[in-house]
Amino acid sequence: MNAPAVILLTESGLPTARRVVAALPEAKLHGPAGRVAAVDVAVDDLGTHLRELFAAGRPIVGLCATGILIRLLAPVLADKTAEPPVLAVAEDGSAVVPLLGGHRGANALAETLAAALGATAAITTAGDLRFGVALDAPPAGWTLANPEDVKAFTAALLAGETVALDGAAPWLADSDLTLDPAGRLTIRVTDRRAEGGPDCLVYHPRTLALGVGCERGTAPEELAALVRETLFAQGLAPGTLAGVFSIDVKMDEPAVIALAARLGVPARFFDAETLEAETPRLANPSDMVFREVGCHGVAEGAALAAAGPEAALIVPKQKSVRATCAVARAPAVLRAELLGRARGSLAIVGIGPGTADWRTPEADAAIAAASDLVGYGLYLDLLGTAADGKRRHDYALGEETERVRAALDLAAEGRDVALVSSGDAGIYAMAALVFEELAGADRPDWHRVAVRTVPGISALQAAAARIGAPLGHDFCAISLSDLLTPWEVIERRIRAAAEGDFVIAFYNPVSRRRTEQLVTARRILLSHRRADTPVVLARNLGRADEAIEVITLKDLAPARADMLTLVLVGSTETRRVPRGDGGVWVYTPRGYARKPDPVISA
Numbered sequence: 001m002n003a004p005a006v007i008l009l010t011e012s013g014l015p016t017a018r019r020v021v022a023a024l025p026e027a028k029l030h031g032p033a034g035r036v037a038a039v040d041v042a043v044d045d046l047g048t049h050l051r052e053l054f055a056a057g058r059p060i061v062g063l064c065a066t067g068i069l070i071r072l073l074a075p076v077l078a079d080k081t082a083e084p085p086v087l088a089v090a091e092d093g094s095a096v097v098p099l100l101g102g103h104r105g106a107n108a109l110a111e112t113l114a115a116a117l118g119a120t121a122a123i124t125t126a127g128d129l130r131f132g133v134a135l136d137a138p139p140a141g142w143t144l145a146n147p148e149d150v151k152a153f154t155a156a157l158l159a160g161e162t163v164a165l166d167g168a169a170p171w172l173a174d175s176d177l178t179l180d181p182a183g184r185l186t187i188r189v190t191d192r193r194a195e196g197g198p199d200c201l202v203y204h205p206r207t208l209a210l211g212v213g214c215e216r217g218t219a220p221e222e223l224a225a226l227v228r229e230t231l232f233a234q235g236l237a238p239g240t241l242a243g244v245f246s247i248d249v250k251m252d253e254p255a256v257i258a259l260a261a262r263l264g265v266p267a268r269f270f271d272a273e274t275l276e277a278e279t280p281r282l283a284n285p286s287d288m289v290f291r292e293v294g295c296h297g298v299a300e301g302a303a304l305a306a307a308g309p310e311a312a313l314i315v316p317k318q319k320s321v322r323a324t325c326a327v328a329r330a331p332a333v334l335r336a337e338l339l340g341r342a343r344g345s346l347a348i349v350g351i352g353p354g355t356a357d358w359r360t361p362e363a364d365a366a367i368a369a370a371s372d373l374v375g376y377g378l379y380l381d382l383l384g385t386a387a388d389g390k391r392r393h394d395y396a397l398g399e400e401t402e403r404v405r406a407a408l409d410l411a412a413e414g415r416d417v418a419l420v421s422s423g424d425a426g427i428y429a430m431a432a433l434v435f436e437e438l439a440g441a442d443r444p445d446w447h448r449v450a451v452r453t454v455p456g457i458s459a460l461q462a463a464a465a466r467i468g469a470p471l472g473h474d475f476c477a478i479s480l481s482d483l484l485t486p487w488e489v490i491e492r493r494i495r496a497a498a499e500g501d502f503v504i505a506f507y508n509p510v511s512r513r514r515t516e517q518l519v520t521a522r523r524i525l526l527s528h529r530r531a532d533t534p535v536v537l538a539r540n541l542g543r544a545d546e547a548i549e550v551i552t553l554k555d556l557a558p559a560r561a562d563m564l565t566l567v568l569v570g571s572t573e574t575r576r577v578p579r580g581d582g583g584v585w586v587y588t589p590r591g592y593a594r595k596p597d598p599v600i601s602a
Contacts, residue, residue: 211303350456
């Protein structure tokens with residue numbers, strides 16, 4: 001579960017809030033700025049903040065009236081199967097009310113808080129109240145095969161029917177269900193395929209480890225078909241699989257990754273030394289496999305290594321043309337996330353200019369899913385509460401290569417990493433450097449990492465939106481920093497853009513030691529466009545001290561910009577439009593006024 005956010009609205013609720021935070025590891029206290037001094041996270045807009053927390057899957061505990069939480073979260077309520085826990089706690093700690101996500105942790109969280117506060121958990125879910133168990137939300141490591149039948153089954157239980165428990169499930173045996181071997185209702189616990197119905201719920205314990213191997217480039221459908229046919233032939237239920245397991249050189253094998261996704265289970269990997277230790281238990285050891293990868297069996301070895309020393313190999317190696325699979329049964333439910341190593345991931349995330357309103361949902365999701373955040377410290381600070389509960393790896397300006405290598409190293413260890421850039425990660429930011437490092441490094445572990453780029457709103461887009469539509473026609477972007485690009489190259493590009501009459505977005509226009517570049521750019525541009533050409537200076541976009549100014553090209557000077565300023569220089573077509581408040585809009589027409597009227601035929 002993500003770190004809970006405890007919402008405090010008044011000073012009077014502070015004593016209870018502190019007890020709530022103490023009961024919830026990693027929880028932090030959030031509240032409106034200026035209203036409560038003791039909060040860890042002060043926010044300006046409580047409604048927006050709560051909706052961001054909800055969208056990120058963060059549990060929310062509000063020390064306030066239930067109606068406040070309901071009204072503020074109402075606009076984002078949609079899929080009850082994906083919502084995080086939301087609870088209201090009375091300011092005096094006398095009651096705890098789970099509002100949303102009852103079977104996604106809210107009821108359990110309510111019980112935890114009620115115990116810590118000496119209060120009552122106001123759980124209203126009928127089955128939970130009567131039987132002390134949520135039949136439609138089995139504990140981790142268990143799968144309900146027929147969730148569509150829970151409603152009718154629970155109704156029959158509430159009407160007084162008894163239930164026969166067929167199989168071992170301590171969480172059911174220890175509940176308040178009325179168990180009777182002769183009961184009309186049945187709960188069946190099995191790792192085999194079984195039919196359920198309104199009178200029979202089927203639960204599968206995830207005790208089976210599926211080991212797989214395949215040749216490089218095996219078609220995903222071939223491996224999936226082999227597994228599907230093997231499970232069917234053995235009568236085994238896919239819902240009993242705890243994970244897909246293989247050797248670490250297959251971390252980036254599309255067929256293995258696709259199989260785990262199709263089955264809805266984790267893919268985990270072992271090194272060759274670990275798999276070789278399983279050789280005495282293999283049914284089909286192979287010297288050829290040993291010569292290829294350093295162990296005598298991949299599918300059988302991975303299944304046994306995952307299932308543990310007390311496991312039994314119940315399905316020896318099965319083969320297709322290019323793939324193998326095997327199944328081992330563990331004596332207890334397996335926690336795949338603790339076994340072997342996951343394939344690490346690296347999301348290169350653009351967070352926009354700074355404000356959370358300009359972060360895309362994909363960027364929010366990537367940050368929420370990350371275990372580790374890597375970036376320039378200021379950019380990580382801009383994430384606000386989205387960074388809570390994450391391992392931060394802060395780097396200074398100028399340490400871009402160190403950032404990228406650290407992010408790849410962390411991901412190679414099996415972590416989910418977000419490498420954070422401002423603006424768009426692919427525009428004068430970290431994405432190109434990641435791929436440059438990958439291209440130049442002899443690091444097989446880096447190349448097994450799942451890498452993706454998450455786009456963000458660039459500074460040029462943000463500046464254009466703030467001032468109108470200066471990018472309405474052809475434009476280009478040029479960085480005036482000569483740290484990585486020779487000035488002769490930059491100057492040639494400025495001349496080409498000036499001659500081509502592009503609107504130009506200048507990034508990194510000046511620094512404390514570098515001012516002449518902007519002067520030269522101005523001189524070149526003045527030889528191709530009017531002195532009164534509109535120039536937009538946009539500084540600290542999306543942040544508290546944001547400033548937007550429109551000047552003319554003749555007035556453009558280094559003193560008016562810094563490294564946090566984007567300079568947008570209009571083309572010969574760029575125009576100003578006076579606003580009623582005394583300001584101006586700036587736009588570049590695309591030529592619709594010159595477009596001939598369409599011919600209308602009868």
